[in-house]
Amino acid sequence: MLKGRNLIDPMDFTLEELEEVFQLADKIIENPAKYSKVCEGKLLATLFYEPSTRTRLSFEAAMLRLGGRVLGFSDANSSSVAKGESLGDTIRTVGCYADIIAIRHPKEGSARVASMYSQIPVINAGDGGHQHPTQTLTDLLTIRNVKGEFSNHVIGLCGDLKFGRTVHSLVKALSRYKNNKFILISPDELKIPDYIKEEILKKNNTEFEEVERLEDVIDQLDILYMTRVQKERFFNEAEYIRLKDSYILDAQKMRMAKEDMIILHPLPRVNEIATEIDSDPRAYYFKQAKFGMYVRMALISKLLGVC
Amino acid sequence: MLKGRNLIDPMDFTLEELEEVFQLADKIIENPAKYSKVCEGKLLATLFYEPSTRTRLSFEAAMLRLGGRVLGFSDANSSSVAKGESLGDTIRTVGCYADIIAIRHPKEGSARVASMYSQIPVINAGDGGHQHPTQTLTDLLTIRNVKGEFSNHVIGLCGDLKFGRTVHSLVKALSRYKNNKFILISPDELKIPDYIKEEILKKNNTEFEEVERLEDVIDQLDILYMTRVQKERFFNEAEYIRLKDSYILDAQKMRMAKEDMIILHPLPRVNEIATEIDSDPRAYYFKQAKFGMYVRMALISKLLGVC
Amino acid sequence: MLKGRNLIDPMDFTLEELEEVFQLADKIIENPAKYSKVCEGKLLATLFYEPSTRTRLSFEAAMLRLGGRVLGFSDANSSSVAKGESLGDTIRTVGCYADIIAIRHPKEGSARVASMYSQIPVINAGDGGHQHPTQTLTDLLTIRNVKGEFSNHVIGLCGDLKFGRTVHSLVKALSRYKNNKFILISPDELKIPDYIKEEILKKNNTEFEEVERLEDVIDQLDILYMTRVQKERFFNEAEYIRLKDSYILDAQKMRMAKEDMIILHPLPRVNEIATEIDSDPRAYYFKQAKFGMYVRMALISKLLGVC
Numbered sequence: 001m002l003k004g005r006n007l008i009d010p011m012d013f014t015l016e017e018l019e020e021v022f023q024l025a026d027k028i029i030e031n032p033a034k035y036s037k038v039c040e041g042k043l044l045a046t047l048f049y050e051p052s053t054r055t056r057l058s059f060e061a062a063m064l065r066l067g068g069r070v071l072g073f074s075d076a077n078s079s080s081v082a083k084g085e086s087l088g089d090t091i092r093t094v095g096c097y098a099d100i101i102a103i104r105h106p107k108e109g110s111a112r113v114a115s116m117y118s119q120i121p122v123i124n125a126g127d128g129g130h131q132h133p134t135q136t137l138t139d140l141l142t143i144r145n146v147k148g149e150f151s152n153h154v155i156g157l158c159g160d161l162k163f164g165r166t167v168h169s170l171v172k173a174l175s176r177y178k179n180n181k182f183i184l185i186s187p188d189e190l191k192i193p194d195y196i197k198e199e200i201l202k203k204n205n206t207e208f209e210e211v212e213r214l215e216d217v218i219d220q221l222d223i224l225y226m227t228r229v230q231k232e233r234f235f236n237e238a239e240y241i242r243l244k245d246s247y248i249l250d251a252q253k254m255r256m257a258k259e260d261m262i263i264l265h266p267l268p269r270v271n272e273i274a275t276e277i278d279s280d281p282r283a284y285y286f287k288q289a290k291f292g293m294y295v296r297m298a299l300i301s302k303l304l305g306v307c
Numbered sequence: 308m309l310k311g312r313n314l315i316d317p318m319d320f321t322l323e324e325l326e327e328v329f330q331l332a333d334k335i336i337e338n339p340a341k342y343s344k345v346c347e348g349k350l351l352a353t354l355f356y357e358p359s360t361r362t363r364l365s366f367e368a369a370m371l372r373l374g375g376r377v378l379g380f381s382d383a384n385s386s387s388v389a390k391g392e393s394l395g396d397t398i399r400t401v402g403c404y405a406d407i408i409a410i411r412h413p414k415e416g417s418a419r420v421a422s423m424y425s426q427i428p429v430i431n432a433g434d435g436g437h438q439h440p441t442q443t444l445t446d447l448l449t450i451r452n453v454k455g456e457f458s459n460h461v462i463g464l465c466g467d468l469k470f471g472r473t474v475h476s477l478v479k480a481l482s483r484y485k486n487n488k489f490i491l492i493s494p495d496e497l498k499i500p501d502y503i504k505e506e507i508l509k510k511n512n513t514e515f516e517e518v519e520r521l522e523d524v525i526d527q528l529d530i531l532y533m534t535r536v537q538k539e540r541f542f543n544e545a546e547y548i549r550l551k552d553s554y555i556l557d558a559q560k561m562r563m564a565k566e567d568m569i570i571l572h573p574l575p576r577v578n579e580i581a582t583e584i585d586s587d588p589r590a591y592y593f594k595q596a597k598f599g600m601y602v603r604m605a606l607i608s609k610l611l612g613v614c
Numbered sequence: 615m616l617k618g619r620n621l622i623d624p625m626d627f628t629l630e631e632l633e634e635v636f637q638l639a640d641k642i643i644e645n646p647a648k649y650s651k652v653c654e655g656k657l658l659a660t661l662f663y664e665p666s667t668r669t670r671l672s673f674e675a676a677m678l679r680l681g682g683r684v685l686g687f688s689d690a691n692s693s694s695v696a697k698g699e700s701l702g703d704t705i706r707t708v709g710c711y712a713d714i715i716a717i718r719h720p721k722e723g724s725a726r727v728a729s730m731y732s733q734i735p736v737i738n739a740g741d742g743g744h745q746h747p748t749q750t751l752t753d754l755l756t757i758r759n760v761k762g763e764f765s766n767h768v769i770g771l772c773g774d775l776k777f778g779r780t781v782h783s784l785v786k787a788l789s790r791y792k793n794n795k796f797i798l799i800s801p802d803e804l805k806i807p808d809y810i811k812e813e814i815l816k817k818n819n820t821e822f823e824e825v826e827r828l829e830d831v832i833d834q835l836d837i838l839y840m841t842r843v844q845k846e847r848f849f850n851e852a853e854y855i856r857l858k859d860s861y862i863l864d865a866q867k868m869r870m871a872k873e874d875m876i877i878l879h880p881l882p883r884v885n886e887i888a889t890e891i892d893s894d895p896r897a898y899y900f901k902q903a904k905f906g907m908y909v910r911m912a913l914i915s916k917l918l919g920v921c
Binding site for chain 1: 343360372376377381576577582593594597600
Binding site for chain 3: 033036053054057058060061064065069070074267268269270275286287289290292293
């Protein structure tokens, strides 16, 4: 039963609970009109203590397409809520007005704190560099719908694997399924943290390999998850110049990739995927945004207990 | 008849008109579903020339829960309306789009000016330190629903009674009812203004008493209305240190209070109510926020003439 | 067929297509209730990269009064969309959430760029000093409804005719109809650009005349379109002092005007129309705002193909 629950960490849900969300998402994709009024009379509060237009619009579109309504704020600066009041008090007040909360906050752990004070379900829409569970659900629903299953994939994660929270969450999530192999593609400075390797990958007996250059492994991949590599993250300029092109996906590299490899990206992208790839049928990063809306529709419906 | 009227000052309404609003609020509380579409097709414009997230969300939730819709702005800085255009022109334009306006403005008297130019009802959502009539309606509905009547109460007002507009409005409002007694609890620097004593309390033959320390009188109170005391308001540090704890409500003081005393607060609170009190059944300040939404639902419905 | 089309430049539509929009607007004005649900289930995204409250509220009111819903942002500063992401990527993402986009952007040509990347209809809500087609549609619908036709008018355009994009668009639009005459009233520094005279007025054989003072010609006008003259635009102070009163419409000048001359203004006005004129039955600038909402209702319905 997901009714009344919170989603703070992508691992809060069991595989069965995730499956429940994805199955509802599938039904919504198949027949959106059938679900266009299931949240009638329900209010979503979007409490965005830092701006994140993409995420906010995705949540709002999800609620509106379910027939619900939305209120909230998009920036704490133009919000009196932030001034002097504790998060707990704000949450208790908003709980008087709304039926469900999506909260974005720059401080790690704040979504969990919010859920402790809330009488209504709380969804973490990003708390600092910590968690962003609906992005993980988005990634998973895309993989499930395009690839048909969560198992038996070779997944390339490319770019900044050190700081990228979406990457960490995706590793955790996909390690719960059988027979996946990760190829971790990053410069030495931006390798995935040790605790992910030790406590997640090895504990789950998930195969993985660490490499430095995308071109060396792209031909093996079923799924390529791209993230941005910021120049400032490198130790020195020479190293950056030597490697930067390895983390830019272009038509030349795509010629080496499998016919059915899919490209994912949490967006926004800067230049790590050349725009010449946008029309490649293997580019799924914009379709992914649509799956993001659908998975939020399913999630909201489940937490509100209307479906 | 409240249809087409404005609410600028809490005293704009007669006791009978207030009663009309509260009775509708009661019906809405009893059966919200019955009222979930009464404002279908109606638009509320929330014109917030200064941010006040709590008040804005309360208005928006109220309108959305009546089936109406909302448009507006939450901050004049990100609004072109503020640039060079007179308030009258803005109001006349917004009157072309919406059916009712809730306006928040830093300048005293601006809501009254707005109502003079408006073809549609205007609700004052706070004009500087002047008036905030829907907060008063919120306070009244809470007292009415929890205490059953507006008469025969000993009401303690505690904290900054000099600058607190919600306190002034509440004194005015409750002085219209019989057999209430006010105990005004504040440091000397922050005593209630003379005009309130002379023109309101004495004129209405309402009993009152001025004291310095909450602990001395808390046992007599039926209602305790807390407000914040800001350090900057004190004449000197020594005085502040001597008195500050008298204006903080904690479990120790609550042990002296009546079993059925209720605690109100306009929120946001800072530290004037210790969080240990939040779970005390006499703490009504969060429930008050819910009454605030309901009373706005009733008010909007009445001014639009849909109920 | 307007379904699926964009509106970037007011000249994008043929006269027949414009007529289609205006006829629908008329039907909506006659019976708004009939159209109050035609956009049920549809989402409008208002992407305002610079604030323009008036235009944004008009679009939002239009969509809400059609039963549709709205999401978006009112200011790029509080929007993460603006950070580093290309306009094309933003548009493709928003296209996953919404059914139609209204975009306001400080950069000329950006609305056209947006439409090139969009899978859903895009309406230009103003791109820098370039185009603002729904203002032109507003002006046209007002003229059509008050004057009954687009032909046979003497139209005075008064004020800053050099930089005023709404004026340029109106000249282009009305030059497509027969037997209109323009009287262009401006100081020498702010005369209408030569290309408008050469490529629009002369090519269409539209009669025009350039004068310096409103009082000299006001008695000939059927329509007076006022715009603001900013002091900074003048070459020198003496010239400004000599002329400024010529561009302020007051009761004295109105006494010389025809009984059925109508005054239009794109708003906001500053002081170029004295407030004493507001109650003159010939003042149509606030009613114009209402026509603005209706024409946007018609436009949105047509581009979505729901009417």
